[in-house]
Amino acid sequence: MADNNPFQLLGSRRFLPFFCTQFLGAFNDNVFKNALIVMIAFRLAASEANFLINLAAGLFILPFFLFSATAGQIADKTDKSILIRRIKLAEIAIGVFGAFALFSGNNYLCLAILFLLGVQSSFFGPVKYAILPQHLRKTELVSGNALVEMGTFVSILLGTIVGGLLAGRTGEGESGILWISGIVVTVATVGYLAARAIPQAIAPAPDLKINYNPVSQTRRILKEAAKTPSVFYAIIGISWFWLLGAAYLTQIPSLTKNVLGGSESLVTLLLCCFTIGVAIGSILCGRLSRGRVELGLVPIGAAGLTVAGVLLGSVTGNFSPSTEMTVATFWSTDGALSILVNLTLIGIFGGFYIVPLYSMMQARSAPEIRARIIAVNNVLNALFMVVAAIMGIVFLNILGATIPQFFLIIALMNAAVAVFVFTKVPEFTMRLLIWLLSHTMYRVKHEGLEQVPEEGPAIIACNHVSYVDALLLAGAVHRPIRFIMYKPIYEIPVLHFIFKTSRAIPICSKQKDPEGYARAFEAIEQGLKDGDLLCIFPEGQLTQDGELQPFKAGIEKILQRNPVPVIPMALQGLWGSFFSHKDGHAFSTWPKRFWSSVKVVAGPPLAAAAVKAEVLQEKVLALRGQQR
Structure with a gap:
């Protein structure tokens, strides 16, 4: 059905309720997280604000290290449709407590709620990708992943924008907090109602004995994944993409202010270009794959990420902003269009790169351990995102590189990682030649x-x-x-x-x-x-x-x-x-x-x-x- 047009899947009960559930969940996470970060940034002194903002980022990602291994085991042991409903009920409860935390004005209580949202996301992650092969035919798997990736990035962008806009109203009284609270609780409730329509997804390993030690469990599943090199290196490739994406997105605010001389509205424009690019790339990948896991698109995506990254670094390095850079004046400045195009291309080629890798990881993982494989992937994704932050500190703060130079460095590193992965799994190169x-x-x-x-x-x-x-x-x-x-x-x-x-x-x-x-x-x-x-x-x-x-x-x-x-x-x-x-x-x-x-x-x-x-x-x- 969905061989050539991924959007046809949105008319299927096997996919639409799940798509709505994951879209609304990602939106909710980012509304609360970004609203909290903006409120902290504008309410507190710079030193305290920087500390709490970094703490917030760490608290949201910490649960992926602590609970992903356990979440993957529970997802393999439990009917995934039932598990998703339980997770969405927890999201409603977290939203209610989050509203109380916002009205209390206690930043540390708000950070505790953010941690709980991270816990909820860490349990949803393995189910999110493990349920697709159970509900979709093999010829629909790439299209399903394309839509999920598109939906994830669009929901993140929308949640970030809405959270930031509503946080800006909190200084005018309690109306902003009321709106944030209402949206978070309402969206969580709608997500739960959508989850109730998800068809049954029978547990592949109902007798599994759960190991609650995240370190030993992660190590054991990594060894299992390594037995299938294509799955193991797909995990490495996916994690590298999240490192690359985190490296770009983390630096966009500083790039906008310190290199482009722009304001918050220009930050939003740049984020939109990247996000729209990922959405376009994911859908194009679904159409070009014609119902199969087309690994030949991964080298194209990797090459495009490197070329567009090098061009972005070169153009931003030579950019000369005017004294007051509004979005309108940015458009009329030499090099502006090239920046927007290359940022969009990074997103497009990222879609080409990530969708086949997710599909291959799902298709080639044994059904009885698929959720655990995806859970380990989530752990490595989080680890690589932390590495991206460390790389930013090392290159920008210790070695004194500029942001454009940092973009050039990570683009060239992407080429090296791609060569390494494609050497380990020659099937990527073979499929490229065939394609x-x-x-x-x-x-x-x-x-x-x-x-x-x-x-x-x-x-x-x-x-x-x-x-x-x-x-x-x-x-x-x-x-x-x-x-x-x-x-x-x-x-x-x-x-x-x-x-x-x-x-x-x-x-x-x-x-x-x-x-x-x-x-x-x-x-x-x-x-x-x-x-x-x-x-x-x-x-x-x-x-x-x-x-x-x-x-x-x-x-x-x-x-x-x-x-x-x-x-x-x-x-x-x-x-x-x-x-x-x-x-x-x-x-x-x-x-x-x-x-x-x-x-x-x-x-x-x-x-x-x-x-x-x-x-x-x-x-x-x-x-x-x-x-x-």
Whole structure:
């Protein structure tokens, strides 16, 4: 349903009540937190205000260290829909006490309420992301995460603005406090009512024995996550993004006042650019992913974050503000538009970066420990945000760097972190190459791909037209595919990296390499036992004339050992393209065309007993038709 348009999910009861619940919760947290910070800043002397503001930031983040590990265990042990309702009831109670604290004027009591909001958020965090894979189909997971990220950042921005505006009215009497209290309690109540409509989400580990020691529990789950490198490094990548975001957002007020010479209204404008950018990037990521966890967008996001960050640092470093910089005068100043554009681009590329990582972490975590994995991710997110604050102090206060220089430093650090993560998980680079190929030289359309089972062992049998057939199929089919391919093609430079990363199985004739032939069949058998989706090109080699070559009997031998469904599939439009053998070898003659419109067509699965090489060839030929 939501493969191409993420917003369609908002019409589903499986998603809309949850979306409203998390949106309202994030809004409420930021209304109270920002209102409190603004009131402290304007009511007290600068020295006391700075101390309480920093204390407030620390108190809100402290619960994520103390309670996330326990929260993740409770989320795995409990029906998540019931748990969310309990958390929202707690939010109502906290809101009522918060109103009392505001009217009392006791700053330390208000800080205690802020701590309780942090506790409530730390318990909601693991449920927030762990419930999505239970309620959404695999093809909807990226769209769901895109909407959640968009909603989170928009709600944070709105809460920050509303909290600041209402706090400004507290000096005129009690009307501002009354408004803040009323909004916090009302929004919490509406959030609870929305939570009541969330469908049941059965506990994956109801017999789990809870370990209340946050240190040992966090260490244990990190070890579990490390067993799946893609999940572990997704956590590292997500945490790095939160460090990067915290580093930018923390410095925006100082950047506005001390570098741009602007006022509070300009701070709001810059925050809006970043937040709107994340919202746009998240939704674009959902649309470009076409219902799959498209890891190829993560390197694009990482590269964009670095380039936009370097440009932002360069432009702000050369900015010359006028004596009185209002929003109007800022617009008319050289470099202003570039600052706004680059800040927006940081948000957009951040959306490209973060949405696939969250989706991969959810999809590849074992269901029985998924909430605990997300809880550990939340702990590391909080830790990295603290590191961002420490980095700001070190570079700006100790080493004497300017804010533009600090932006340049963290942008370059982002490039280093990206290289590290992509080296550890080459799948990111592989998916990028596939994504670029299928969105540049080839315009790929699909038909019948719903025939491919979402899980369980199966074999795709397809015609073989060009050197990039495997890449195009990997980019079209939602599930990861392991290709059984002719060994000389497997060993082609660059393509070899991609095929090895995707765990392709090289094979050649029994006469040429008897041992390699036997190893290939052992790998095929083990892959099917593990539930993998395999793909074979039964012709055994690329076509030399564009027509189907006789299918070899190897597919029958595979099915004798492992009787699994076979999905006939055909590639249309590749003959005559850059990597085909039309008019000579693909790499020895100039191709007839560089750009190609390609179609991937799948037919109904065939039972293993009905598959013969000749029958399968007829099925694939019928799917291909006259379009070579």
